[in-house]
Amino acid sequence: MKALEVRNVTYKYPIARTNVLENISFSVNKGEFVAIVGKNGCGKTTLCNILRGFIPSFHQGKFAGTVLINEKNIKQMSMGEIAVAIGFVFQNPFIQVSGIKHSVFNEVAYGLENLGIDREEMIGRTEQILKDLKMNDLRDKHPVELSGGQRQRVALASVLVMDPDILIIDEPTSQLDPQSTEKVFEIIRLLKERNKTIILVEHKIDLISEYADRVILIDDKRIVFDDLTQKVLVNKKVLSYGVNLPQVAKLGIKFEEQTDFRLDYIPSVLTDAINVFKKYV
Amino acid sequence: MNKKGVISRIYPLTKLVVVLIIALTAIIWGDYQFGYFIVVPLLIFLAFLEGKFVSYTKKMIGAMIIMCTFIFIIKGLFDPSDQILWNFAFISVKKAGIESALRLTSIIFALGGSILLFFETTDLEDLMIALQKMGMSHVSTFIFLSTLQMIPQFAQKSKVIMQAQRARGIETEGNILIRIKAFFPTLTPLIISSISDIEDKVVTMEARAFSVEVKKTYMQILDIKLLDYIIIFSSLILFVIFLVWRYLI
Amino acid sequence: MMKKLGMVTILLIPICIAINFVGGQIVTVLKLPLYLDVIGTILAAALTGPIGGAIVGLVTNLILGITNPVLIPFALVNVAVGVVAGLAAQRGGFKTIKGTAITSIAIWAIVQITAVPMTVILFGGVAGGGASVITGFFLAAGKGIWEAVFSQSIIVETVDKIISTFIAYFIIKRIGASTLLKFSLGPKYVDEATE
Numbered sequence: 228m229k230a231l232e233v234r235n236v237t238y239k240y241p242i243a244r245t246n247v248l249e250n251i252s253f254s255v256n257k258g259e260f261v262a263i264v265g266k267n268g269c270g271k272t273t274l275c276n277i278l279r280g281f282i283p284s285f286h287q288g289k290f291a292g293t294v295l296i297n298e299k300n301i302k303q304m305s306m307g308e309i310a311v312a313i314g315f316v317f318q319n320p321f322i323q324v325s326g327i328k329h330s331v332f333n334e335v336a337y338g339l340e341n342l343g344i345d346r347e348e349m350i351g352r353t354e355q356i357l358k359d360l361k362m363n364d365l366r367d368k369h370p371v372e373l374s375g376g377q378r379q380r381v382a383l384a385s386v387l388v389m390d391p392d393i394l395i396i397d398e399p400t401s402q403l404d405p406q407s408t409e410k411v412f413e414i415i416r417l418l419k420e421r422n423k424t425i426i427l428v429e430h431k432i433d434l435i436s437e438y439a440d441r442v443i444l445i446d447d448k449r450i451v452f453d454d455l456t457q458k459v460l461v462n463k464k465v466l467s468y469g470v471n472l473p474q475v476a477k478l479g480i481k482f483e484e485q486t487d488f489r490l491d492y493i494p495s496v497l498t499d500a501i502n503v504f505k506k507y508v
Numbered sequence: 509m510n511k512k513g514v515i516s517r518i519y520p521l522t523k524l525v526v527v528l529i530i531a532l533t534a535i536i537w538g539d540y541q542f543g544y545f546i547v548v549p550l551l552i553f554l555a556f557l558e559g560k561f562v563s564y565t566k567k568m569i570g571a572m573i574i575m576c577t578f579i580f581i582i583k584g585l586f587d588p589s590d591q592i593l594w595n596f597a598f599i600s601v602k603k604a605g606i607e608s609a610l611r612l613t614s615i616i617f618a619l620g621g622s623i624l625l626f627f628e629t630t631d632l633e634d635l636m637i638a639l640q641k642m643g644m645s646h647v648s649t650f651i652f653l654s655t656l657q658m659i660p661q662f663a664q665k666s667k668v669i670m671q672a673q674r675a676r677g678i679e680t681e682g683n684i685l686i687r688i689k690a691f692f693p694t695l696t697p698l699i700i701s702s703i704s705d706i707e708d709k710v711v712t713m714e715a716r717a718f719s720v721e722v723k724k725t726y727m728q729i730l731d732i733k734l735l736d737y738i739i740i741f742s743s744l745i746l747f748v749i750f751l752v753w754r755y756l757i
Numbered sequence: 758m759m760k761k762l763g764m765v766t767i768l769l770i771p772i773c774i775a776i777n778f779v780g781g782q783i784v785t786v787l788k789l790p791l792y793l794d795v796i797g798t799i800l801a802a803a804l805t806g807p808i809g810g811a812i813v814g815l816v817t818n819l820i821l822g823i824t825n826p827v828l829i830p831f832a833l834v835n836v837a838v839g840v841v842a843g844l845a846a847q848r849g850g851f852k853t854i855k856g857t858a859i860t861s862i863a864i865w866a867i868v869q870i871t872a873v874p875m876t877v878i879l880f881g882g883v884a885g886g887g888a889s890v891i892t893g894f895f896l897a898a899g900k901g902i903w904e905a906v907f908s909q910s911i912i913v914e915t916v917d918k919i920i921s922t923f924i925a926y927f928i929i930k931r932i933g934a935s936t937l938l939k940f941s942l943g944p945k946y947v948d949e950a951t952e
Contacts, residue, residue: 242934242947281711285764287938307720315715322708325716326771327653329633336727338715341646343722350727371661386715571825578889579881586896612881620826627823647767655771655816662775663782670786680787687787692924694783695776699800699928702772704936710764719764 229298230393230424231255236277236292243288247273249448251292257392258422262429262439262456266469269445271428272317275397278426279315280304296393311342314386318398320375323382331373331381332357332366338389356388360414376407383414393424400431412438436460436473436495444468461493475500513558515629520638522736523630527622529747534618536754540607543614551621558629567628568621576613583609632656637726646724662698670694765939766805773797773813774820777835780921790887791917795838799864799925802842803851804940810839830879834871841867842922846942851926861922868914873907882906888913 232254239246247270255261263271276282280301283290294301296312304312316323328334332353339349357363362380365373370381379399386394396415400408412434418425419438429435435442435456442459444452446468452459459465461476472480478500479493488507494500515523530550534543555564584593587605594601636649673693674680680690713719776797784793798817802810814835822829841863845851850860876884882902883889888909895905929937929946937943 240935241938276711279711279715281714285710285714285939305720306714307717307722310714310717310720315711317708317711319705319708322705323712325654325713326657327650333727338717340725340727341717341720341722343720343725346725346727346729349725371657382712389717567824572827575827575880575883575885578883578893582883582889582893582896582902583881586893586902609881616827616880623822623826623829624824632823647762651767651770651812651816652820654768655774655820658771658775659778659820662772662779666779666783670783684789687789688791688920690787691783691789691793692927695780695796695924696928696931698779699772699776700931702775703769703932706765706768706772707936707939709768710939713764713768 228257229254229295230257230259231278231426232293232295232298233278234293234295236294237290238273238277238282238292239289240273240286241288246289246448248277248445251445251450253443253450253453255424255426257424260419260425260427260438260440261443262427262435262441263443263445264429264432264435264470265445270448271445272397274445275315275317275395275426275428278395279313280309307342310338310391311389312391312393314389314391314394316379316382316386316394316396316399318401320378320382320402323385324370324378329369330367331362331370334370334381335384335388338385342389352388352390356384359417360384360387374407376403376410379403379407379411380414383411387414387418391423393426394418395426397428398430399427400429408434430471432460432471433473436476444470457492457495457499460495479503513560513629515554515558515625516631518629518739519730519732519736520630520635521642522732522739523626524635525740526743527626529743530622531619533747533750534615536751538611538615540610540614543618544610547614547618548621551618551625555625555628560628564625564628568617568624571624572613572616572620576609576616579613579616580606580609583612634728634730637728637730640724640726641730650718662702665698666694669697762808763941766809766941769801769805769940770809770813770816773801773809774817776800777813777817778820791920792913793917793921793924795835795918796921796924796928798835798839799842799922800928802839803846803925803929804937804942805843806847806942807840807843810843811836812839814839827880830875831872833875834868837867837871838864842925846945849945851929852945854926857922857926858919861919864922865915865918868918869907869910872914873903873910876910877902877906884909 234252236248236251237246238248251274263274265271273282276286277294280294282288296304296309301309325334325337328337335356336349336353339352344352357366360380360383362384365377365381370378373381383399399411403411408431415425415427415438427435427439439456441454442452442456443450444459444465451468452462452465460473461479463480465472473495475497476493476495479490482488483490490503492503494503530547534547552561552565555561583605584601585599585605587602587608589602589604591603592600593603593606633653636652640646640649670680673690678690678693679686681687774797777794780796781792781794784791795814798810798814801813815832818828818832818835842860845860845863850856872884876882882892882905884892884906891909891912892905895908896902900908934947937947
């Protein structure tokens with residue numbers, strides 16, 4: 228079953244001269260983990276806003292095309308239905324707080340209050356998500372006192388507590404240090420284990436190669452690659468779109484260029500690399 | 509919240525009713541003796557019960573002393589009446605002026621003091637939830653609570669900006685024009701960046717299901733207890749007795 | 758009424774209330790003989806209209822009232838500023854320097870109309886510390902209470918409200934076009950910028 232589908236989407240911002248995205252079509256299956264890559268300003272964030280329905284409902288401009296969520300047209304869905312179906316987390320950790328709660332626990336529960344969930348269930352779900360995300364040490368802290376990394380995890384928890392099947396995560400680690408990045412990816416790993424559908428925009432290509440099932444590369448308003456991760460992130464052409472390749476893929480490519488050996492395939496993750504290079508040892 | 513006092517445990521709207529009744533009584537009564545010798549001591553006693561005697565008295569005086577002093581000065585010195593109470597050199601204090609000032613300030617103390625006591629003993633989040641349960645929109649709650657967090661953050665950031673600007677050589681002292689010019693660069697960057705953040709904040713709030721139209725639930729437990737009904741009922745009865753005594757007898 | 762506000766307006770209101778507060782605080786730090794405590798009200802009105810302005814005015818004084826209840830009745834003045842600024846904004850009153858000048862006079866006038874009677878009737882002519890000295894000065898010079906408070910108000914409010922209105926105008930000029938477009942009256946200012 229398809230969790231998300233985009234058909235022929237074209238969009239232009241209100242005061243822009245040209246389109247940001249043109250004729251974008253793709254679909255994401257339930258439980259699939261898709262990474263969206265492309266150089267800065269290529270429209271990745273715009274695409275996330277389209278998938279979540281903020282375009283065209285909040286951002287005006289010229290929008291054409293169709294978005295389906297769980298095979299239902301997003302236009303026919305209420306704000307509540309979308310909020311429960313899709314969790315949305317973006318880059319700036321300092322904006323993603325409600326600004327009205329005094330503890331992380333209450334902050335995380337806020338979405339459930341808005342959904343009108345019973346108090347007992349609300350507490351249970353909040354406890355559970357804080358436990359799952361290993362955030363119990365933060366529960367009584369004031370959201371304002373937290374570091375960027377901690378805030379980003381709280382933002383994730385606040386969305387995950389609503390238990391959406393689909394998650395759109397737009398550059399969650401771009402403003403974080405390596406340690407916090409690792410903690411955020413631990414959460415993303417957990418989501419993958421739970422079979423959530425994940426759309427992730429991210430620049431850290433080694434992490435993508437490790438986790439994503441599929442990679443969509445956007446350049447100059449269009450999708451230029453849309454294929455399995457191990458096929459996209461080993462292709463030299465990717466570099467020409469301003470997107471990096473994983474270290475192991477680069478190693479494989481260099482290895483073929485500088486030796487007479489031909490590898491069975493260019494590896495994109497470490498375990499593959501070991502398999503590929505084993506026979507030369 | 510830290511340990512709650514006696515009055516803090518009462519339902520917010522119960523207190524609001526009591527405060528309104530006290531204030532109305534003071535206005536209707538009109539004599540300054542009532543305000544100064546009954547209402548104000550009563551308020552201070554209630555604050556004492558709550559364990560906030562010092563902070564409450566300080567706040568009450570701090571909020572009203574300047575205003576009331578000036579009322580005495582302006583009314584006492586410049587009342588158009590003739591009857592003079594005291595004479596100091598060229599200054600003469602009018603009797604009617606002082607009486608009118610006593611009346612006015614006693615009402616200000618009674619009214620202002622009641623409101624202060626209400627807020628001193630009421631968690632604002634509880635108040636907003638109580639109002640929301642009465643049917644007020646959760647949007648009002650959000651605006652109010654968000655503002656309460658925003659003000660200190662804004663003040664903090666403006667301080668940082670002002671220090672940064674001093675470091676960059678923008679003068680914040682000197683003649684009045686220089687100081688007016690310093691105002692603009694202190695406030696505007698803060699305003700512009702906050703307003704630019706609104707777009708992302710909208711996304712945040714929608715992701716937390718803010719606009720979903722269902723009956724909201726609350727993490728806080730806030731229930732009207734029997735004691736609240738007793739308090740509301742008895743103060744209403746007392747108020748009616750007072751009205752009857754005042755106007756019918 | 759609250760439910761009809763757009764999310765953008767809902768999020769703008771707390772910011773504008775904070776602007777009112779911090780404006781008043783910075784004035785104290787810089788030791789200026791001004792209030793500059795309604796810039797947020799005017800800004801909200803200019804971007805979203807009279808309702809947004811009125812809410813900012815109301816909540817500002819309600820929150821001030823938590824620590825200083827004497828200021829609660831003056832919510833009326835702040836609300837009136839929001840309404841007048843909002844009505845002016847709907848008619849393009851913040852689009853040009855000239856328009857802003859006219860708006861500032863309207864705001865100044867509504868402050869006089871609302872604040873003077875309130876001060877005289879509710880507080881016997883007393884409005885805060887410093888301003889009351891001026892009132893006292895006029896009274897000592899033999900003026901009546903109405904005339905004294907009115908003269909005081911003209912002295913204290915005129916420059917203040919004109920500067921406040923112009924600060925709001927200059928702030929709008931600095932907000933990016935894409936952000937402006939999100940506010941209900943925003944398009945008014947964007948057309949101006951692209952012409």
